[in-house]
Amino acid sequence: MTTTAVEPKRPVSADEAREVAEAAREQEWAAPSFVKDLFLGKLRMDLIHPYPVQDPADAERAQPFLEQLERLLRTVDSDRIDRDGEIPEPVLRGLKDLGAFGIKIPREYGGLGLSQLSYMKAIELVSSIDGSITALLSAHQSIGVPQPLKMFGSEAQKKKFFPRLARGAVSAFALTEPNVGSDPAAMETSAVLSEDGQAWILNGEKLWCTNGTIAELMVVMARTPSKTVNGKEKKQITAFIVEASSPGVKVTHRCHFMGLKAMYNGVITFTNVRVPKENVLWGEGKGLKLALITLNTGRLTLPISAVACGKRCLEISRSWANERVQWGRKIGQHDAIAQMLGTMAANTFAMEAVAELCGALADRGESDIRLEAAIAKLYNSEAGWRIVDDTVQIRGGRGYETADSLRARGEMPAPVERIMRDFRINLIFEGSSEIMHLFIAREAVDKHLQVAGDVVMPGKALGQRLAGLVRSALFYGWWYPSRWIGWSFWPKYAEFAALAPHVRFVERAARRLARGVFHAMLRFGPKLELRQSVLFRLVDVGAELFAMAAVCARARRLLDDEPVAGAHAMRLADVFCRQARGRVQAKFRGLWRNEDVPTYQIAQEVLRGEHAWLERGMVDVKY
Ligand SMILES: Cc1cc2nc3c(=O)[nH]c(=O)nc-3n(C[C@H](O)[C@H](O)[C@H](O)COP(=O)(O)OP(=O)(O)OC[C@H]3O[C@@H](n4cnc5c(N)ncnc54)[C@H](O)[C@@H]3O)c2cc1C
Numbered sequence: 001m002t003t004t005a006v007e008p009k010r011p012v013s014a015d016e017a018r019e020v021a022e023a024a025r026e027q028e029w030a031a032p033s034f035v036k037d038l039f040l041g042k043l044r045m046d047l048i049h050p051y052p053v054q055d056p057a058d059a060e061r062a063q064p065f066l067e068q069l070e071r072l073l074r075t076v077d078s079d080r081i082d083r084d085g086e087i088p089e090p091v092l093r094g095l096k097d098l099g100a101f102g103i104k105i106p107r108e109y110g111g112l113g114l115s116q117l118s119y120m121k122a123i124e125l126v127s128s129i130d131g132s133i134t135a136l137l138s139a140h141q142s143i144g145v146p147q148p149l150k151m152f153g154s155e156a157q158k159k160k161f162f163p164r165l166a167r168g169a170v171s172a173f174a175l176t177e178p179n180v181g182s183d184p185a186a187m188e189t190s191a192v193l194s195e196d197g198q199a200w201i202l203n204g205e206k207l208w209c210t211n212g213t214i215a216e217l218m219v220v221m222a223r224t225p226s227k228t229v230n231g232k233e234k235k236q237i238t239a240f241i242v243e244a245s246s247p248g249v250k251v252t253h254r255c256h257f258m259g260l261k262a263m264y265n266g267v268i269t270f271t272n273v274r275v276p277k278e279n280v281l282w283g284e285g286k287g288l289k290l291a292l293i294t295l296n297t298g299r300l301t302l303p304i305s306a307v308a309c310g311k312r313c314l315e316i317s318r319s320w321a322n323e324r325v326q327w328g329r330k331i332g333q334h335d336a337i338a339q340m341l342g343t344m345a346a347n348t349f350a351m352e353a354v355a356e357l358c359g360a361l362a363d364r365g366e367s368d369i370r371l372e373a374a375i376a377k378l379y380n381s382e383a384g385w386r387i388v389d390d391t392v393q394i395r396g397g398r399g400y401e402t403a404d405s406l407r408a409r410g411e412m413p414a415p416v417e418r419i420m421r422d423f424r425i426n427l428i429f430e431g432s433s434e435i436m437h438l439f440i441a442r443e444a445v446d447k448h449l450q451v452a453g454d455v456v457m458p459g460k461a462l463g464q465r466l467a468g469l470v471r472s473a474l475f476y477g478w479w480y481p482s483r484w485i486g487w488s489f490w491p492k493y494a495e496f497a498a499l500a501p502h503v504r505f506v507e508r509a510a511r512r513l514a515r516g517v518f519h520a521m522l523r524f525g526p527k528l529e530l531r532q533s534v535l536f537r538l539v540d541v542g543a544e545l546f547a548m549a550a551v552c553a554r555a556r557r558l559l560d561d562e563p564v565a566g567a568h569a570m571r572l573a574d575v576f577c578r579q580a581r582g583r584v585q586a587k588f589r590g591l592w593r594n595e596d597v598p599t600y601q602i603a604q605e606v607l608r609g610e611h612a613w614l615e616r617g618m619v620d621v622k623y
Helices: 014-024 034-039 056-074 078-084 089-098 116-127 131-143 146-152 155-167 287-298 301-323 335-364 370-395 403-408 416-427 433-444 446-456 462-482 494-530 532-561 563-592 596-607
Strands: 171-174 190-193 199-210 217-229 232-243 249-254 265-276
Touching: 014 232, 014 287, 034 370, 034 433, 034 494, 034 532, 056 089, 056 116, 078 131, 078 403, 078 416, 089 131, 116 131, 116 301, 116 335, 131 146, 131 171, 131 199, 131 287, 131 301, 131 416, 146 155, 146 287, 155 217, 171 199, 199 217, 199 232, 217 265, 217 287, 232 265, 232 287, 287 370, 301 335, 301 370, 301 416, 335 370, 335 532, 335 563, 370 416, 370 433, 370 532, 433 446, 433 532, 446 462, 446 494, 462 494, 494 532, 494 563, 532 563
Parallel strands: 171 217, 190 217
Antiparallel strands: 190 199, 199 265, 217 232, 249 265
């Protein structure tokens, strides 16, 4: 097999990539974070319990919009959208007329001015019908122009762009390039000031820009001239609002994918595009930080769309497992299928608990939710994928057959095959699962790096190391022993009734997690960042514990607010927590006893072609 890789013009070193990512990090933790404390061994149930609920006034204001949206969605033929690769014009028009492109845009600028939770309820409805429409609305509102404009735009920019966006001027977000996937350091799209100093001149090519082929406005990330700080070159990446109608902007290709067939995604080139200097968002050099902060809430679209998918799969699986009889029983009564179904129900409840908790925390504005949102993205996309996979299995051969083919044979046209194709991308875009693990791991060790970074990191002066040692002795002298002790047994958390043992487990496991992070840092030192399997297990434990805490808090709240549903929720929560505890124990065990090193070695042998003999027996194909 021969391949043609995209050659970087100038390879970017690992140090350079890390430097760019570090510069874009939010350094401060201005507000409390449930998950950050969890990684430090502290369970702050007070931050999420009682489980926050939506502001009733906001819910009431959103209701008419959500009802109209639901009516419009009933008219959508998603199989046709999948077949044609186009969202029909009346649907697009209907969405625009309803204000679906300005859900969170403040009312004074012509938007609906609804909350994050209301936006997520709208996305849940849309996602229960069609993934391509979710992609359209999400790329526009989660990462496209409205969200960064709301957070970082000047008053003049808001007045200029919001009313257009709210009326339905579609927007897009353009970061990715052929050589820029997860790592923005290699960005080649550039912008330099024009000779008259009134505009930036943009040149470059962006890849996979969702909505790019129909957008009127785009947020484009580009390199602006580097700055020298303390004698060192600092790369600058700046965010621009670009009018797609500007001379020099060209859609050169519409991309097509495994699923989401009606995604308006393209390759866009910028040739000497003049962007007025007033269109810089937030400030020169702040583009990547803007993207990261925008994604703190932007990332919440995907978790709620995974919930919608979980619910649809549960509905389809329940109906089929009740109807289909094989070997003298409904298949739902065969243990293997029942295990899938029970797990699916428990995980759907958990995914909703996680997503809605993050949405409510975002609306309340009292917590730093960067870690919670990242976990929601990671956890729900992975759990959602397992649900989709099980649904295909429960449907058997029908799970693999297209809805059109099922319909033509007179069978229930459940679109499981399409759901699977549409869902897969969720583990890749808006931060792939691997990148989310790394992002969470970096934030999870932040406190340790602040305290002991000068001791363990290479290249520090003697004075810095000594100061770091003193700091470490003062901090760890108290912190470490206290991660071993603490009462996490009966009757603590008794208000959680039957779930109390699970909350107590979360507290004990949080302390064990904190110790695990600390021990990993001691054992691997600065090389810990290379031991991704170790880091990922720690992150997975943190994610499971967050999900357990969210689930217990939500079930407890439901028991108060809706006793009948609450009683069912308590059972789902119990099963979810029992399963999660098993996964947590396994991850802890795997921390120090695993096959990571030999597996890594095999991978390097594979890369060197030493196992190419395994690939014998195929027809040679040139790609
Ligand atoms: C349908 C679709 C829509 C998209 N929409 C947009 C959009 O609107 N705007 C936009 O800017 N981009 C968009 N993207 C791009 C998307 O965000 C990227 O695909 C994603 O960031 C991953 O980049 P990549 O595909 O180049 O993978 P790479 O970065 O090349 O990664 C390849 C694999 O290696 C893993 N990997 C990379 N680095 C590491 C590491 N340090 N450690 C461990 N594993 C690593 C990745 O997780 C992945 O599994 C879209 C992509 C698709 C397919």
